Amino acid sequence: MRCVFDTSVLVSSLLSPRSKPRFAFDRALALGTVLLCPAVFAELRDVLGRQHLGRYFDDKEIEIFLHVLIEDAFWVEVDIQLTACRDPRDDKFLSLAVSGGATHIVTGDKDLLALDPLQGIRILTPGDFLALP
Numbered sequence: 272m273r274c275v276f277d278t279s280v281l282v283s284s285l286l287s288p289r290s291k292p293r294f295a296f297d298r299a300l301a302l303g304t305v306l307l308c309p310a311v312f313a314e315l316r317d318v319l320g321r322q323h324l325g326r327y328f329d330d331k332e333i334e335i336f337l338h339v340l341i342e343d344a345f346w347v348e349v350d351i352q353l354t355a356c357r358d359p360r361d362d363k364f365l366s367l368a369v370s371g372g373a374t375h376i377v378t379g380d381k382d383l384l385a386l387d388p389l390q391g392i393r394i395l396t397p398g399d400f401l402a403l404p
Contacts, residue, residue, distance in 0.1 A: 272303030273345075275368045277361070277378040278314050280397055285319070285336045286327050295377050295397035300343055306371040307344035310363045315340075347371035355389065358382040368392050375400060 276284075276296060283292035299305050318324070319333045353365040361383050368376050369390055376383060376394045387394035395403075 272299065272375060273306055273371060273373045274299040274303055274400075275306050275311075275364055275371070275373045275376045277364050277376070277380055277383065278311065278318055279379055280377050281315055281340075282318055282324075283379075283397075285332070286324075291397040291401060292377075292379075295400045298401060299375075299377070303374075305340070305344045306347050306367055306373055307340065308347050308349045308363070308367045308370075310349070311367055312340075314363070345371070355386060356382050357385070365389060 276299070280292045281296065283290060284296040287293060296305070316337065319337070347367055347370050349363075349366050349370040351366055351370045352362070353369060354362050355365055356362050358380075361380060364376055364378070364383060365386070367373070369392070373392050376392060377397055377400045378384060378394060379396055383394050384396065
């Protein structure tokens, strides 16, 4: 299992350690590989640095989460650029998935979910991902 997580699922997994997004992220780390690329990581860092999220966790929690992600993820050089999503900002997740040979994209984004499956890649909510055998 090779998984791409969109930014909102990653942020949710940090915000709520007992949530479906966190359980999905932990499952992917334990049973497979989480794929990452510089564009997705940069967006995640940008979102986590937003002032309004500061009331939910401190800089140390963010640092630890990002360190775990950096160390445990498989970094992919994105060499295939897709433009298939209604929201072009989400194409980076599709490009990462195809370039990295992903089996799953985990997201709550309706624009991405509408594309399931894409080139044999399942696009699932965290709950649906957790329900897989």
